[in-house]
Amino acid sequence: MSVAIKTVGIAGSGTMGAGIAIIAARAGFKTIVYDTRQEALDRARKQTAGFFAKSVERKKLTPAQVDRIMGDLTSTSRISDLAGCDIVIEAVFEDLKIKHDLLGELNQVCPQHTLFASNTSTLSITEIAAGSGRDERFVGMHFCLPAQLMKLVEMSPGIRTSDDAFQSAWDFCKALGQTPVKTRDNPGFILNYFLVPFNNDAIRLVESGVAEPAAIDRAIKAGLGYPLGPLELLDMVGLDTQLLVAEALYASTRDPRAACPPLVKRMIAAGHLGRKTGQGFFRYSGNAMFGG
Amino acid sequence: MAYTIIDTGGSRSFPAEHAFTRGAARDGEIVVIIGSAVGAAFGRLAGHQSKQAVLLELGTECLGAYAGESRGEEGSNILGFARFGLGNGEPSNLIELVRQPRTRETALAAAQQVFDAAGLQVAVCGDFAGRIIDRLVRPYYNAALRRLDEALASADDLDTTLKLGLGYPEGPIALLERTGLAHHYDVTQALFEAYGDPAFAPARRARVAKQRQKR
16 A cells, blocks of 8 residues: 655654654645654754754745745644654654554554654664554654754665555655665664764774874874764764663674773763763864864 | 985885875985885884884884884884775875884874875874774774675665765775775785684675685
8 A cells, every 4th residue: 555645743852853854844744743742842843943044044945935844844742633644753762662652552543554654773673563553554764863954764664564665655755855775674774783883993992092082083084084083973972872872782783893882981970971061082162172 | 304215115105106205305314114025124224223213114014013012111213104095096195103102202293294294194093903994994894795795785775875874985885896805805804813803804795806816
């Protein structure tokens, strides 16, 4: 059963949910953001308005276009308001039980044709789908952070996902103006599967005294042309986030490179989480970075 | 600062003329030995202790193989270096400058100065096999080749994901095909021997490429 998608539901109004909602509304879809927390919905709405104000300032959109987009973008704290959606993308906390509880409720609310998608970056699509009540109509759609700026979407079918459902989600992804890539339902998909161990390896170089953080980043940028060094990137992402994703990836792969190096826990204990605390592998003051 | 280059032939860092090689003098306070016979040339170098610095081009070996090691207290005016490049690709602008724990700071500063003056970027590191980049990227390249074998995604999708998702200029599969899978085998085999870590063990596709090269 292929689906002509007109109305999009986003469950979860955190950073990822809000970003995906921007993409959907900007592409012309009626978009409903659902969250149980009204304050989270209000915060996301404010951030979204700020994002589009910047888009107007930079002449990427006209005020009339933004009015149309914001008119198509609504939010709700009642799950029943998602009943008219053709696809619902969940972007809630990375916890299987939380996702299963949400999807179970959605399964009661949404019509049979509605596709369910998960923006998970670390959990198995098949395992999430198993608790959705419609595992044949369930796909993985992993958007990259910041979703509203990044084109890439990793798309994964679960073991029981039907070809039609996957194709409908794939077509929808293209209609969003995104670039889908197909990956198997594997821990970390492609991006995190490679990035998390790579960043851990960079931390291990610091840990074992091979080189200073600034030298490692300089080498990677000058030698390979990467836009950011791994340690600079880790400071942006946050060491606490690296610990979470590394632990999740290691739990499902048992790959020693995925295991978070002990230095990360020591840095977190010291409050050196990265940019957000003003100190990570480098020291920050406003936008300036020291130690580079 | 004047430097002299002793070129033993077959340098991977400077396979063609470069501002660094053009800037060499006949008799400098710094001696740079490049090429595939660095060890022999260094052995013949008289009075190297009196030089500001002696810079030895390294392959996969450690600087300690030439400069010696003792109780973690080693260090002198001898440094190692390599200009990073992947296989058959053009060498990059990066010099990995290898020091020992007690390397003289004046020698280190002099080495940095002559490379900087030639427009090269310097990253200082300790004397470990693989230095910085090879030690970081080779396990990643191996993982990409293994996952391609396991059909995680197509080669194009793997490359597209890593380019779009992380801003890398080139995906790992295209990059290894362009620069040579057999060269990847050589580097990873050396690192695997040095560390015994399975992450460095050459991936199947690199082994195959090496076998084909030998035929």
